[in-house]
Amino acid sequence: MNSPKHAFQALRRWTSQAADLTAKAGVLTRVLARRGPAAAAWLSWLSLGLAMLVMGWSVPTHASQQTGPGQTYRVNSEADLPYVAQHWLERNLPVLSARESERGEPVRLQAQLGRLDGRLRLAPCAEVEVYAPSRLWGSSHLGMRCIQGATRWSVTMPVQVQVMGQAWVLRANVSTGQALTDQDLERREVDWAEDSSPVLATDAWDGQVTARSLRVGQTLRQNMLRAAKVFTSGTQVRVLVQGSGFQVSTQGRAMSVGVVGQVAQVRMDNGRVMNATVVDARTVRVEI
Structure with missing residues (x-):
């Protein structure tokens, strides 16, 4: 039994043979054109017919891709599915890479197929549809379902997707x-999908400190950093009180540690304790 891989290779060979046959017949057509339009027309139809016969009789139907608005495949058994999945990935990974790149930094997707359950036995199917999760990322899968066959079935195949892009990497402990x-x-190309925490592709690490010890070669990710404390409890701070159309500056004393962008408690001169957003090491802001 021919494998789908061999079928796809054969399809390319037979397409090339048909094109070569048509080209040679075209040369004869130009020669016969000098002998009259009837002879030239007859040979043109003959060359087209021969090309169609080569394509129609020689292309194996086993595991071939179907034409039409949907991307479907004809398979004979479960042994065909890895080739179907691989072909689908080769066609769609460039599109998925472009889609991911639109989110920010340019990235390139590459995938490694896993294995199907060796006990799986599937009936032949005239049309198999491949489907994927809304986002192929990291440890994922491809689904394949029979939509036209004597027996309807659906299976999933594991796939490991690498999302290669530039990110910050530790060059020292x-x-x-x-x-x-x-x-x-230093900047280096890494697999963004290697860990669930997002990478820091920009210089968002500036002004933050490490949340734990890090080793040389690790990719810098969001969960490895935290905002630095800019003041401690008891620090005298300037309090900007802002409202609709006005801003007042006064003094207060921090009642908790201050982290830029986060909320800290501040005791005002009148003794009132308020929640304020930390602006910097000396300033907090209160919105009223």
């Missing part, structure tokens, strides 16, 4: 609570 500098990092 750093300890917990350390502020990162340019000397600690």
Whole structure:
């Protein structure tokens, strides 16, 4: 039994043979054109017919891709499915890469197929449809279902998807609570999908400190950093009180540690305790 891989290779060979036959017949057509339009027309129809016969009689129907608005495949058994899945990936990964790149940084998707259950036995199917999750990322799968056959079936095949793009990588070991500098990092192409925490593709690490000890070669990700504390409880701070059309500056004392962008408690001069957003090491903001 021919494998789908061999079928696809044969399809390309037979297509080339048909094109070559048509080209040679075209040369004869130009020669016969000098002998009259009837002879030329007859040979043109003959060359087209021969090309169609080559394509129609020689292309194996086993595991071939179907034409039409949907991308479907004809398979003979479960042994065909890895080739179907691989062909689908080769056609769609460039599109998926472009779609992911539209979210921000340019990335390139590449995938490695897993294995089907060796006990699986499937009936032949005239049309198999391939479907995927809304986002192919990391440990994922491809689904394949028979939509036209004596027996309807549906299976999934595991696939490991790498999302290759530029990110920050540690070039030195750093300890917990350390502020990162340019000397600690370098840009490198890595697999964004290797971990569930998003990578830091930009310089968003600036002004933050490490949440835990990190080793050289690790890809910098969001869960590895935290905002740095800019003041401690008891620090005297300037309080900007803002409202609709006005802003008042006064003094207060921090009642908790301050982290830029987060909320800290501040005791005002009148003794009232308010929640304020930390702006910097000396300033907080209260919205009323």
